[in-house]
Amino acid sequence: MYELLSGAPDGDESRFGEYRNAFAALRISRRQTYLPLVGDFIRNRLFGLPLRRQDFGPDELSKWIDIVVRSSSRADLLSGLVELDESDPQSYGFKLAMVRDHISKGKAQYVERLKALKAEGKKRHDIGTWASRIVYQLQLPLTKQNKRKIEEALDVAYHHDVSIRTKSREKKFNFEKHASSWLDSNQLFYLADPNFIFVTADRKLVREVSASSQAKRTLLFDDLLKIAKVDMPPL
Numbered sequence: 001m002y003e004l005l006s007g008a009p010d011g012d013e014s015r016f017g018e019y020r021n022a023f024a025a026l027r028i029s030r031r032q033t034y035l036p037l038v039g040d041f042i043r044n045r046l047f048g049l050p051l052r053r054q055d056f057g058p059d060e061l062s063k064w065i066d067i068v069v070r071s072s073s074r075a076d077l078l079s080g081l082v083e084l085d086e087s088d089p090q091s092y093g094f095k096l097a098m099v100r101d102h103i104s105k106g107k108a109q110y111v112e113r114l115k116a117l118k119a120e121g122k123k124r125h126d127i128g129t130w131a132s133r134i135v136y137q138l139q140l141p142l143t144k145q146n147k148r149k150i151e152e153a154l155d156v157a158y159h160h161d162v163s164i165r166t167k168s169r170e171k172k173f174n175f176e177k178h179a180s181s182w183l184d185s186n187q188l189f190y191l192a193d194p195n196f197i198f199v200t201a202d203r204k205l206v207r208e209v210s211a212s213s214q215a216k217r218t219l220l221f222d223d224l225l226k227i228a229k230v231d232m233p234p235l
Helices: 002-006 013-024 038-047 058-070 074-079 096-120 127-137 144-153 155-168 181-192 203-208 221-230
Strands: 198-200 218-220
Touching: 002 013, 002 096, 013 058, 038 144, 038 181, 096 155, 096 181, 127 144, 127 155, 144 155, 155 181, 155 203, 181 198, 198 221, 203 218, 218 221
Parallel strands: 198 218
Antiparallel strands: none
């Protein structure tokens, strides 16, 4: 959802209808939910802590969808002129350039880290070192128990990180071109919940995590269709 929003500020106005339809496809039923930001998700699912960013909670994200779907033009969306309900006197919109800047900043920090690790010359950071960094970023006590939880729950994200860092040592590696790997990594963090599977059309991403113990929960969309056809009950 956030990636889609970031593409709006500079998009083609004539294709705004297609853009709006993409958001309509993200609408969910009452039995479903939107996931919080990665950090909050890990803190909540693994450590039982409350969400810190209520402005990214499920109800708020649902409203985001309605704002885009009900907007008649990009101009209305940017100007805050979208009305959701006749009984609601307030109108809504997005500072889409700010959304784009958030993602650009995240990508830039990711690239800076890859370059710094390459400069260190270490072939591989072990999972313990990697887990310690995650615990620190989540603002949790740096205990053996917390590190162990991260190591076990985020094995797939660690293997993705190892794969990208290994590639970054190649002479022809384009750091800016691989900045989007930061977004791939974020999505893999949701596999910390053992009930989740991640469905993607990105074959390269599936290969990058193939050595992980959680790799079987990362499915190509085509493979998901095959499973669905096999398990389909007879008519």
